[in-house]
Amino acid sequence: MSVVKLQNVEKTYILKNEYIPVLKRVNAEFECGKLYAIMGHSGAGKTTLINIIDGIESFNSGHIIINGKDISNMTKFEKALVRNNDIGMIFQDFLLDDYLTAYENVMLPMTINKKFKKRAKERAWELLKEVNLSNRVNHFPKELSGGEKQRVSIARALANDPKILICDEPTGNLDEKNENKIFEILKNLSQMGKCVIIVSHSNEVLKYADIAYELKEGKLIEK
Amino acid sequence: MKNKLIIKSFIRRKIFILYFILSIIIYSTLLVINVTLTNLQENRKKNIYHNSLASLHESNDYYDQLNSNKLIGDVKRVVYFDNLEDKTGRYYFLLDPKIDNRVLVYEDRSLKDDFIDIYLCKKDYSNIENTPYQEDTLSFSFNDTEEEFSFNINKLYKSKHVNSIAVSSKIFAKLLKLNDGYDYTFKLYESETNIKKNIKNVRILTSYTEDEMLISHRINQYITVLIIFDVMMFIIFIIIIFIISNNLINDLNKNINLEYLLGFNNLQISNNILVRLVLLNISSIIIAIIGSFIILSLFKIFIKIDYFLINYYLLGIMIIILIIENMYVVIKSFRRLR
Numbered sequence: 379m380s381v382v383k384l385q386n387v388e389k390t391y392i393l394k395n396e397y398i399p400v401l402k403r404v405n406a407e408f409e410c411g412k413l414y415a416i417m418g419h420s421g422a423g424k425t426t427l428i429n430i431i432d433g434i435e436s437f438n439s440g441h442i443i444i445n446g447k448d449i450s451n452m453t454k455f456e457k458a459l460v461r462n463n464d465i466g467m468i469f470q471d472f473l474l475d476d477y478l479t480a481y482e483n484v485m486l487p488m489t490i491n492k493k494f495k496k497r498a499k500e501r502a503w504e505l506l507k508e509v510n511l512s513n514r515v516n517h518f519p520k521e522l523s524g525g526e527k528q529r530v531s532i533a534r535a536l537a538n539d540p541k542i543l544i545c546d547e548p549t550g551n552l553d554e555k556n557e558n559k560i561f562e563i564l565k566n567l568s569q570m571g572k573c574v575i576i577v578s579h580s581n582e583v584l585k586y587a588d589i590a591y592e593l594k595e596g597k598l599i600e601k
Numbered sequence: 602m603k604n605k606l607i608i609k610s611f612i613r614r615k616i617f618i619l620y621f622i623l624s625i626i627i628y629s630t631l632l633v634i635n636v637t638l639t640n641l642q643e644n645r646k647k648n649i650y651h652n653s654l655a656s657l658h659e660s661n662d663y664y665d666q667l668n669s670n671k672l673i674g675d676v677k678r679v680v681y682f683d684n685l686e687d688k689t690g691r692y693y694f695l696l697d698p699k700i701d702n703r704v705l706v707y708e709d710r711s712l713k714d715d716f717i718d719i720y721l722c723k724k725d726y727s728n729i730e731n732t733p734y735q736e737d738t739l740s741f742s743f744n745d746t747e748e749e750f751s752f753n754i755n756k757l758y759k760s761k762h763v764n765s766i767a768v769s770s771k772i773f774a775k776l777l778k779l780n781d782g783y784d785y786t787f788k789l790y791e792s793e794t795n796i797k798k799n800i801k802n803v804r805i806l807t808s809y810t811e812d813e814m815l816i817s818h819r820i821n822q823y824i825t826v827l828i829i830f831d832v833m834m835f836i837i838f839i840i841i842i843f844i845i846s847n848n849l850i851n852d853l854n855k856n857i858n859l860e861y862l863l864g865f866n867n868l869q870i871s872n873n874i875l876v877r878l879v880l881l882n883i884s885s886i887i888i889a890i891i892g893s894f895i896i897l898s899l900f901k902i903f904i905k906i907d908y909f910l911i912n913y914y915l916l917g918i919m920i921i922i923l924i925i926e927n928m929y930v931v932i933k934s935f936r937r938l939r
Contacts, residue, residue: 434862455866462864473859477613482606487863489606534863 380407381464381541381573382431384598387440389426400426401437402596410541413568414575415587417601422593424577428544431575432465433457445541462491466535470547472527474519474534481506481515484534491538498537505533509563525556532563543567545576554582561586604876611877616852620845621885627838628889628919633896634834635912638827645820646790650674652813653789654762654806655796656700660782667785672799676787679765680706680776682741682750689737694725697763699806704741705786706776709767717752718767720760730757741766746779762807839922846926850933853877857934871931878927886919 389401400423408414418424429435431442433449441450445464449457461467474483484502488494494501506515509529519527528548535543545564549557557580565586568574576583584590590601611617656679657667667676681703685696696702709718717739721729740751750772768776786806789796793805853874860870890911 432862455868458861458864458866458869460864461862465864467862469862473855473862475610475856475859477610478606482609486606486860490865490869538864 380409381445382406382408382575383441383443384431385441385443387430387437387442389423389430389435389437399596401430403440404596404598406591406598408542408573408575410573411568411571412573412588413565413586414573415583415590416575416577416593416598417579417581417583417590418593420579423596424593425546427593427598428546428575428577432467432544433461462487463493463538464540464542466538466540466543468528468531468535468543468545468548470550472519472524472531472551474527474530476519479516479518480511480522480530480533483519483530484537487534487537494538501537502533505536506530508536509533523556524552525559528552528556528560529563532560532567536567541571541573543572543574545574545578547578548576549578549580549582557582604873607873607876608880610856611880614852616848617881620849620881623841623845624881624885625889625892627834627841628886629892629896631831631834631838631915631919632889632893632911633900634827634831635915636893636897637900638824638831639912641820641824641827645817645824648813648817648820649792650788650790652761652807653793655787655789656804656806657785657787657800657802658782658804659785659802662783664783664785667787667800670799672791672796673787673789676785677707678777679784679786680773680780681784682706683744684742686740686742686749687737691729691732691734691737692719692739694721695719695739695764695766697765699763705763705765706741706773707765707767707786708770708773710770712755712767712769714769714771715752716755716769718756718758719754720758720765720767722760722762722764725764726757726759743779745781748779750776838919842922842926846930849878849930853934867935871935874931874934875927878930882923882927886916886923 384404384406387401387404388399391398391400404427416424416427426435430437431444433444433452437450441448443449444460447460447464449460452460475486478486481499481502484505485498488498488501503512503515506512509532511526511529511533514522514526514530519530522530528551531548532543543564548564549560552560561576561583564574564576568588576587584601591598592601593599655673657663664676664678667673681700683703685692685704687693687695695704697705707720712718719734734754734757737754738751739754740749742749750768752766752768789805791799796803796805857870857874860873865873
């Protein structure tokens with residue numbers, strides 16, 4: 379069953395009176411239990427696409443259905459709720475709060491989630507254990523390596539048990555060894571039933587992807 | 602709990618510690634200056650009040666208006682005798698040149714009708730205190746009446762101001778009826794110049810001695826310096842608040858973005874910004890108040906501080922400025938959100 383559905387999604391930027399179409403009637407479906415890779419050259423619109431799926435950026439036309447909910451006409455408040463409940467996000471530069479420890483960072487999205495609010499601390503510890511960071515729970519980001527930071531970021535993305543994980547260049551700042559480790563974790567998560575969408579430059583992701591797309595001239599083409 | 606993490610993250614920053622300490626220093630300096638200023642101003646008032654006496658003659662009764670005038674205090678109805686008949690010749694000084702060689706008369710409810718109390722300045726008091734004054738009889742009269750009032754002396758008192766006498770209530774009421782117009786004396790809370798601007802026909806009877814003048818001059822100088830310092834600190838306070846606000850917006854930018862991406866809605870993000878600002882401002886104000894009390898307690902060892910009251914007016918202005926600052930930071934941060 380697809381948890382992310384893109385129906386004729388179009389996005390055009392207007393820069394200095396010039397129309398720059400980034401997404402042209404994009405149609406795609408992403409299912410749980412699969413790992414998707416979205417490739418494309420720099421400036422192809424990969425980040426725009428995932429920002430639109432996250433509800434961070436608006437789009438000009440079409441529909442996006444996240445976990446059965448059409449976000450096309452949602453308010454900012456409703457989109458924020460979808461981001462918190464249904465989507466886990468992983469970023470190239472980790473985006474951790476430097477002044478919170480690993481487990482506090484993982485707890486952060488749970489503080490506004492009704493489901494996990496009460497047992498946020500225990501769940502944060504469990505998730506860090508799952509990504510093999512049980513010995514780093516009380517460490518601050520500056521005390522962690524790049525790979526460890528990204529694993530904290532993955533644990534945080536899983537905090538509210540979302541069905542969808544969206545990863546924007548998750549290994550962009552990591553060496554080869556850590557890159558494979560992160561992809562393995564993400565692969566495992568997809569095998570455990572998550573819908574994992576990875577945007578990446580690295581061809582390494584193709585080893586782990588169930589389905590790979592290329593974003594080319596505003597179209598999402600299956601490889 | 603959601604605010605607990607936000608607070609934890611905020612207070613762990615070096616920049617928070619820096620802003621916190623800076624805010625405490627500014628707030629406590631402002632509060633200490635203001636309390637010191639209040640003390641000096643009150644001391645000046647006391648000094649003026651203690652040393653001053655003014656008189657006023659009016660054709661209409663202004664007693665209530667004078668009593669409600671905050672620049673003056675201790676308003677008393679008085680009358681003046683124009684003539685004194687003194688067989689001993691020792692009491693000539695009761696006809697005081699400061700009041701046109703008349704005798705100033707107050708009311709004393711405890712006195713019997715045929716007795717007076719005499720209030721004399723230090724020099725005149727020492728001339729007469731060892732004489733058998735209880736046996737002396739003094740007679741007083743008005744120029745335009747033939748009625749004469751004779752009294753025995755009940756007691757002598759020292760007075761800081763002009764020489765005067767006190768008569769019983771009954772006599773005093775009679776004198777009031779005979780008096781042409783209404784006479785009052787009162788003490789001053791403000792300088793002579795201010796009083797003269799406020800009350801027409803006022804006549805200053807006593808003010809400072811040279812020493813007192815010097816003290817008063819010094820107090821005035823301190824007050825001027827402190828007012829300048831106070832204004833400067835207030836300007837610095839506003840500048841620092843503005844700098845802190847702008848830096849906070851930049852410092853919190855990453856956090857605001859992160860919260861947005863993690864699914865915090867705009868209201869929750871604004872609330873988080875406010876929590877941080879309120880924490881910074883309220884905690885530093887509370888510590889500044891406690892700190893300024895400690896500093897003033899230490900000052901108290903060296904200088905006289907009677908008034909420990911916080912200047913609520915200043916505190917109110919500071920809080921209004923901080924609320925404006927908070928709103929500015931929230932709105933500006935909010936606009937930066939994607």
